[in-house]
Amino acid sequence: MRNSTLRPLTPPDWLVRSLKPQAAPTPWAAVTRAAIAMSLPLAVGTAAGHPEYGALASMGALSGVIGDTADAYRMRVLNIAVPQLFGALGVTLGALVFGHGWTAVAAVTAVALVSGMMSTIGAVASVSGLLLLLNSVIGAGLPLPGQWWLAPALMTGGGLLVLALALLSWPLRSGVPERAAVAATYRSAAALLEAAGRGEGATDRHEAYDKARADVTAALNKAYDLVLARRTRDHGRSPDLVRLVAELNAVTPVVEAAPTAHRYGEELPPELPAALRALAAAVARGERPGDAAYTDIGLPEEPAPPYGPAARAVHHGLRHAADTLADPDPLTVVHAEDRLGRPAALRVRVRRATRNVVLSGASWRYGLRLALCIGIAQALVSLIDVPRSYWVALTITFVLKPDFGSVFSRAVLRALGTVAGLAVAAPVLASVERGWWDVPVVLVFAALVPALTPRGYGYQTAAITPVILLLSDVLNHQGFGLVVPRLVDSLVGCAIALVAGYLLWPESWHTRIGDRLADAVSDTARYVECAFGTEAAGAAGAAESEQAPASRARMRRRLYRDLSDIRTEFQRALTEPPPTGARAAAWWPLVVAVERIVDATTAARVRVRHGAPPPGPGEVAEVSRQLRELAGGLREVVVLVPVPVEFTGTDDGVLGPLRQEVTAARAVASPGGRLS
Template sequence: MARRSRATRLAPPSWLTESLRPQAAPVPWAAVARASVALSAPLAVGTATGRTGYGALVSMGALSGVIGDTADAYRMRVFNIAVPQLVGALGVLLGAVVYGEGWTAVAVLTLIALVSGMISSIGAVASVSGLLLLLNAVVGAGLPLPSPWWLPPLLLLTGGGVVLVLSLIAWPLRAGTPERGVVAGTYRAVADLLEATGSRGYDEKRRALTDSLNHAYDVLLARRARRHGRSRTLVRLLAQLNAVIPVVEAAAAAQLRPTELGPLPAAYPAAVRQLADAVEQGRAGPAPAPVLPEPGGPSTRALDEAIGHAATVVHEPEPDPYATADRLGRPAGLRDRARRAARALLLSGASWRYGLRLALCIGLAQVLVSVIAVPRSYWVALTVTFVMKPDFGSVFSRAVLRALGTAAGLLIAMPVLAEVPRGWWDVPMMAVLAALIPALSAKGYAFQTAAITPVILLLSDLLNHQGFHLVLPRLYDSLIGCAISLLAGYLLWPESWHTRIGDRLADAVADTASYVSLAFTTRPGRDEPARARYRRRLYRDLSAVRSEFQRALTEPPPVAARAQAWWPLVIAVERIVDTTTATRVRVEHGAPVPSPAEVGAVARELADLAEALRTGEVLPEPPEGAIAPDCALARLHHEVHAARAMAR
């Protein structure tokens, strides 16, 4: 017993083991091949022409492109790679202007850090753009780059262009394939959910389906917003994705079936998988109707109708483009989107807080290396930039993982820098090291850091020719950057010690109250676009709650312990959302219709719960007898009562 207690005390804390656990993700072999070629080919050209430094700068630009090459659709890849590369070229230009300028460089980099942090809150592409703006500015201010002034930005852009060209080679042959793949993947996630109805694995499959739906809509709507006019293929895919939503809702109703009815027949998930194959292969035209069992109640009747409707839409060669647009809402014009982005940038408190935190840390890093002689001091600011990236998760865990990942990367780099001769041997070595970046990035932040570190060290060695002497200074610089991030970017900010789980839960409950008021006070078929938008908002709310919960678990005590205390209420709110969806489906397929007074009573209780979660005030007791035991909302009312009891 004493030995077990001693082992328990020596075990690493749960927040660290949670962060270091590799994520289960397949190896992206196409991205591995692109990274290997994009980073090694410029070195080969530079070595052959005697311009090794030029080749290293092109490879550095390619490295930025590899990190940002995360989109599925080809059109999105153009945007996701090209825009950050242009912003990064501006960053290296600004950094090179203040190279060797002392305190002027400190002021300029601090201002760039403020802008970088603020624009990172706009969206995913802006986030990568902000990262490259600051990273390249730090490199330009810390390394002697070749002249004239336009050459380093041009070389970096060339490297990003190499990645872009490699990522688009298959576009003529596979146009539309990635989009069809994400929609088909959502259909298969729905089939998995149907198989799990009535079992303990239902919640896990529902969360996986939510992630798949969010990803599919992000891919299709992002492409739709960047196209002028209507694409027949895109409209068809959007119609197919919309058509699976009723199946998802019917699955929630099937989950609430009485257990004595037994598991859901296998014909239902099999029919949905057949539709997934048709979506992925792009098949259209007449097809046999799905063979399904005779419905035995409102839930299976809803499922039968939903799968039949999805089959019609999947095989429909020419869906109505205007029906699709009306259901999803028309994409905003470029001017409107720019206005919203500017408003989010300038008026958002979160935007200013992230910008100020990043600017403070970069300013301290630059002041420190200006006062104390630190060799190749730009690495300190680079470490701060990666750790403080606002949308990468917990600052604390990133600082720890960055230190551990850097140490692991240095272990890889040491034999390379010590034993591999300069020259042509750098090319195959870079090909191997670059291939590790996309392969390990999918496993987690520490693994990505361990893969990127030896690549950056090899490129730095090609520019500085320090060899093995780069290793220990890089470790010291990384530890200094992590320490600055922890002190000035984490400990000094009170919000670091609080979770936002309660606020996110309050948003989800408030949106559920609005959805209840809308869903049960309109006749079937009326206001369906509005209900569709509310449903999407509800499940995005749940995704935000989950993301915040996972982030909080990687924080040190007491934040992680507080997050654990929220877990039962997180589950309760998810059950409320599922039950709301299922009840609406059952009402539309024969269950009793609740009265306006009953709908109002449940909506008020949900609104009170949302306010209590947001403010911490004591929940008022609900009035007695507001909901009859045999009302259609009785099951939902029971879930709301359970959540209110936990909140108290």
């Protein structure tokens, strides 16, 4: 008798990753706004004897809550108000074709095409396209009360109520989100210094440093996005904004010095991260250190031995940051708002984005995928007599948004979240009478939407489902009879999205990690040339020398932003089922290798700036050539195999560590791992 071991039944890794709740603080302000904005219209409508009108306004408020994701007040105006206008257009178009059979199918399918193409423009356009399609599906599938203009007016009013509640504190907190983002960048940079300066003997040194570097990159991205986005809507030169950008730019030398400490295992004095946190506190309060800025933040004298060049580089960066914060007029010391590139005017960017979408093959493919699925759903419910089966198209609308992540995992999470939401809503629909009891129930369920949304898509679905069911029941009075049809409709919608929106499109099975890594390596080659070209070539012109720091800063920021995007794409790909997730996992060693190449380049640049002999032009050209060859290989790779390196000379120069990292990257091997 053969012995056999029974393996316990465990869910697959990709499902575990998808279901794992993300760590995030509870946004209590958003929770309060959602509870008030969704329950208040329902209460007013019930008091006026027209609860159906209140339900429509509450549906609009739900759309506003979903779009209320920005920190800065000016961005909230765009994120909430603009999508509401498209939502009003969508419900109007849907209501006009309600009950018109195949005309309604064609109209909603055309709206789906436009919505899918809009999703490639940007965040605001994506939410606008979502509401355009979502509300057109509701208008075409649900009989709405009142005149044709009443439903769009009520739904828009509900969304604008969310905006009004969000803007109540603007006069008292103007500029606070931007300052908080800059202060968070300083604090994350302090954590990076602590992780980088642990010395050679520290345990888990690389893991802690990699996490801290990812955190500081995310903080920098968020801060620059907030501050520069605000500048696009402010006319003229704003001293507050100039100061914020100057403070952001001032922390760049500190962040650049961290890879040097990490690379060479140098310990950093603990007073340096503490001083940076003191600067972060000053930024958060909107204060400037006094004339004795170094004393105010506890910055010591320049580190002496045994501390090495990395500690001195960090110290110099902190002195520069303290000087920037202490200066009464940052305009006199930094024209910093232009150092990392002034963003284009909003209307120029909109025109450019619209033109790119119309001419982009990817946007047309996204639009066609969404239109195909919506068309199938609308045709199905037209051929089969399923009452109020607009839920099928609603499910597809939420699942098949290409810019929202993996279609496969979203379909699975949508099904699981719907089951959980229906399990919560079923006893409420069965036991609670329609009327005033709806108001406290909606208040409680509405508060769960922003509370659970940061945890993940499945949790958001579980929170939204009871709210939509209760508001729908106010309109059509089906009670507990809604539960089973809604479950069937959701599963049908998920199945259509999986088959027609995922399996029929081979491009959705592949990751884009290889192409993005190739672009990052090519940009790293240009960064190497920019960082060391002046020293390698000898004396350069004055104008070129003045522009070099700004150019290097822009390239380095773009590189780390790209690497952050690659990590995001990698995490998304891991939630795909086999073989896509397994193929994505094979890229991880090379993702880390490319990040270390960028760190090694930055560390070498810091060493040159603090007295190390610059590399020769031949050495710079050789490293650049090897990086470009690596990038070319990544664009053509099917199976990741070792690539021989043919460096000449020794690794004794300032670029020695960089050469070693390039060698390691090109030697990454995964003979059995097919990549795509």
